[in-house]
Amino acid sequence: MESNMLLDVANFSxxxxxxxxxxxxxxVLIRAKSTKGISLNSLILELTGFIVFVSYQMYxxxxxxxxxxxxxxxxQDVILLLLxxxxxxxxxxxxxxxxxxxxxxxxxxxxxxIIDLAMSLCTFISAGSKFAQLQCLWQSKDSGQVSALSWAMATYTCAARIFTTTVTTGDMQVLVRFVVMTLLNTWVLATVLYYRKSAKKQD
Structure with a gap:
């Protein structure tokens, strides 16, 4: 009973x-009218990973x-891509x-x-999107146009999905993907906050 309630909370949250x-x-992007620190390659890889993942789940x-x-x-990623x-x-x-x-x-x-092969590569694609964003931040040393709140929420959703996947399907490919994404989202979030703190010190 308690696990079912936790599952519902995790799913709906x-x-x-x-x-x-x-x-x-x-x-942030609309306000700044600048894409400095935001990786286009990261967004394209993330969008690809999302499409593969949802297709696998539906299949x-x-x-x-x-x-x-x-x-x-x-x-939302399509809107970001257009912007x-x-x-x-x-x-x-x-x-x-x-x-x-x-x-x-x-x-x-x-x-x-095809869908099985794509899903086996999905974790690498999604991980690649995070590394592309990290590389962009390292090069620009500017996280002013990158939303820390969005990355914090992304970290939470992946962590919640570790629990829901374990309780429902137990699919190891999906579980590994969420574990890796949680760690990498945390890394990106920490990097965004680090460069924001550095910028404040310089000011």
């Missing part, structure tokens, strides 16, 4: 947090509460990105081996 997870980053008919937040995250392309002066590329993502999404579920 994760869904709620994900509904607004990217909003702080979107607002195997996993309980919707365990992945319901991903369509919401994908929509970054806009402020970089390359909004026309959005048509190409849309064609690649929609085509790739369809391709994933054509054969069982």
């Amino acid at each position: 994760t869904l709620f947090v994900c509904m607004v997870l990217k909003f702080p980053q979107i607002f 195997y008919n996993y309980p919707p509460p365990t992945y319901l937040e991903y369509p919401i995250l994908i929509a 970054i392309l806009h402020y970089n002066g390359s909004l026309k590329q959005s048509v190409l990105y849309a064609a690649v993502f929609v085509g790739g999404w369809h391709l994933l579920t054509l054969q069982k081996w």
